[in-house]
Amino acid sequence: MTTTQQDCRALDAQDPLRALRDLFDVPANTIYLDGNSLGAMPRSAPARVAEVVTTEWGRDLIRSWNSAGWFEMPRKVGDLIARLIGAEPGTTIATDSTSVNLFKALSAALRISAETKPGRWRIVSERSNFPTDLYIAEALCKDKGWELVLVEPHEIAEALKDEKLAILMLTHVNYRTGAMHDMAAVTQAAHEAGVLVVWDLAHSAGAVPVDLTGADADFAVGCGYKYLNGGPGAPAFVWVNPKHADRCWQPLAGWWGHDKPFAFTPDYQPAAGIVRYQCGTQPMISLAALECGVQSVLAAEPLGGMAALRRKSLALTDLFIALVEERCAGHGLSLVTPREHTRRGSQVCLSKTEGAYAIVQALIARGVIGDYRAGDGAGHPDILRFGFTPLYVGFEDVWNAVEHLCQVLETGEWQGAAFQRQHAVT
Structure with missing residues (x-):
């Protein structure tokens, strides 16, 4: 009818x-x-951004790093995003771009795999994955002497049989087709093959239910300006399974990832957990807009x-x-x-x-x-x-x-x- x-x-x-x-x-x-x-x-974004600009920056100046909670903002917003992706508090941080966060996550996964599964030097991804993901992986492989192998979705199961495979890098929902992977099943199959999985949630976070913890995923990154409504160029986010978070440095060892950034030591001492996945000074105006966007999605919580x-x-x-x-x-x-x-x-x-x-x-x-x-x-x-x-x-x-x-x-x-x-x- x-x-x-x-x-x-x-x-x-x-x-x-x-x-x-x-x-x-x-x-x-x-x-x-x-x-x-x-x-x-x-609707809340213009007033909130104006408050950051005119009051927190314009009036309170540098004091806002403490008085307005700027320093904690990446973790605060990260914890809000965590509620949408099946992550525990303290495991997600809002920072940098999806591409930069993918570089961090892939690099960390490469280091972990090299230590635990030596002799594996391949990354597999979908041929139709979002191009920036492929570019980041390609650049890393060129730098490390690894190999990036591209397959069609139906070839992933066969690719997991490759004894040289170290990392499977997938976008949960394909940007071109809208096709969605079974995250739990794919992650389990990868782990059974001794392979780490890096998920891109750019078209998932805020759009479809995600359970990173339940799936026992390894790493995940995602976008702040799509379904999270954070505005053009909004900060992205990165999640790391707590069992991996302290196993290695991420490659962009900036001062915001330092255990005591204001101790100003000449050597790098990584912070515990997800905080080490920060790099440089964070963008407060953009983070404020992203917080409004994430809160707009969380407004659905009382309604289911x-x-x-x-x-x-x-x-x-x-x-x-x-x-x-x-x-x-x-x-x-x-x-x-x-x-x-x-x-x-x-x-x-x-x-x-x-x-x-x-x-x-x-x-x-x-x-x-x-x-x-x-x-x-x-x-x-x-x-x-x-x-x-x-x-x-x-x-x-x-x-x-x-x-x-x-x-x-x-x-x-x-x-x-x-x-x-x-x-x-x-």
Whole structure:
């Protein structure tokens, strides 16, 4: 039976999470389906950032490192993020970028593996992993004389049989397809093969339930500006299993990772636990915005937390898939994202052999904001990518988004010259 716009309005009226939308400043006449790339701005962020700038910095100056708790902010925000990723307090820290944190985590994993499993010198990752992860791993391998091996998802199990394999580096939810790994099962299989696992949670944290502790993962990193709504370029985070945290230095041994940074000793003495995964002085204005973003996700805790967000996410993506296949049939769209709930993140990706970029641009001009990811000529097609953040996306938004997509396709609107122009950010 066809789902109508009125049906979607009824679903929104019954939605126990509907009040959370008011925590965000989503522009009028905008359907924002790109929270998997940059989360919407929490309403609390401008005032909080202004307070840091005008009062904590402008009035209190350097005293705010103590009086405003600046020095503890990376750990404080890290503990908030920990509640969303199944981590214990004191095991997660908000700091640096995802790329920098991945460099730290991979380097530490390399050192641990070299000590415990000598003779292993390979890192395996997915060929379609997010490129910066592959670049960091490639650079490390070149520096250390190791080897990076890229495989397709279905080849991971076979790759674990390689006796030279030291580290498996995976993104929990694939940025191109929205496909999600079974973290617990993959980690267990890796450990049984004597392999350490480094997880990238950039498209997971705040979007899908994650249980790093339950999965006995080794290392994890993640992004602060996607589903955590921390703003453009927000600090990222790094988590280290407590059993590994004190086993080695991380390679960027900066003074904020020192046991007593204000003792100013000439030699490095790493702090205990996750604190050593800091490097230089931390960005307080950005951390304040990130704290607002993380708190916006934690606002769902009284309403069922990540489990409730996940139920709504699956309902939204189920509806989007069903409506696209029903109403946009015959226009060459193919579903790339897995249908199975256990294998799907919080996004839906569609492929099209012609015009994918232009179709997204035409939708953006109509106020339906998704994004585009180019194919690579190696079997990975052009992608129209739509992220569904259940904190501020509703069921009527989904219905209207598909209506706009249908109109863009049926009228050939996307063929207009303005939509063919390639922008720097796609």
